[in-house]
Amino acid sequence: MFIETEATPNPATLKFLPGQEVMYAGTREFTSPEAAEASPLAQALFDLGEVTGVLFGRDFVSVTAAPGVSWAALKPQVVAMLLDHFVSGAPLFAQGTAGAISVAPEDDTDFGDDPADAEIVAQIRDLIETRVRPAVANDGGDIVYRGFREGVVYLSMQGACSGCPSSAATLKNGIESLLKHYVPEVSEVRAA
The missing domain is CATH 3.30.1370.70 (Scaffold protein Nfu/NifU, N-terminal domain)
Incomplete structure (x- = not known):
């Protein structure tokens, strides 16, 4: 091996x-x-x-x-x-x-999302799962969805991404830009 x-x-x-x-x-x-x-x-x-x-x-x-x-x-x-x-x-x-038992990241929220935002949250989760998580995994990390409230998406960086000098730039310049582009209701992304 x-x-x-x-x-x-x-x-x-x-x-x-x-x-x-x-x-x-x-x-x-x-x-x-x-x-x-x-x-x-x-x-x-x-x-x-x-x-x-x-x-x-x-x-x-x-x-x-x-x-x-x-x-x-x-x-x-x-x-x-x-x-x-x-x-x-x-x-x-x-x-x-x-x-x-592995907890799926989408079940690991810190606060309940507003049911009125269910469609927006579904779009955010789909983008994170299909676009963001694979890229972050390539760098030896993971990203966990923590919630969506009043236009702000809360995410937690794990593994190599936690404490990484470029993680703030990844959140703001990469993930925030992506989410804002596809989900107009997103105004900001913050580390949780």
Whole structure:
């Protein structure tokens, strides 16, 4: 087995491609050792002591290093851990944990959308799912819809996109422009 590694726009995050499916559907992000307890692989990566984030995507694992950590030393450890995991066929999630069920991003809203905006929200979600998420996944991240209120779309960046120096520009110049073009009711996009 060979694991490819790709740089991401976030210098603290690398994208690892094991050449096989990681998650059947959705994504799962871990931002703390406590959250990582739902996944033996994520927990092992956090146990390295130099990892601050892990994101499982359909066919990749993004790993974020702590500030000041050199990827030259950390990368071989992460690759070895990923190789061991995927060669052994170990489960991605611990049995009996809520983490074993992937939550679809569209079901993960922070506040209820106004039912009167249902058609607008459907257009926004469709654009995010078909145009935005695939592009963001190419960079080792994900984007989660959080809601729509009074013309403002709330999105959460995950994985390599979370904390990326260019994430604000991605939200404003890329995603906001796209949504405004196709959905005139959108006036702004904000990070949630």
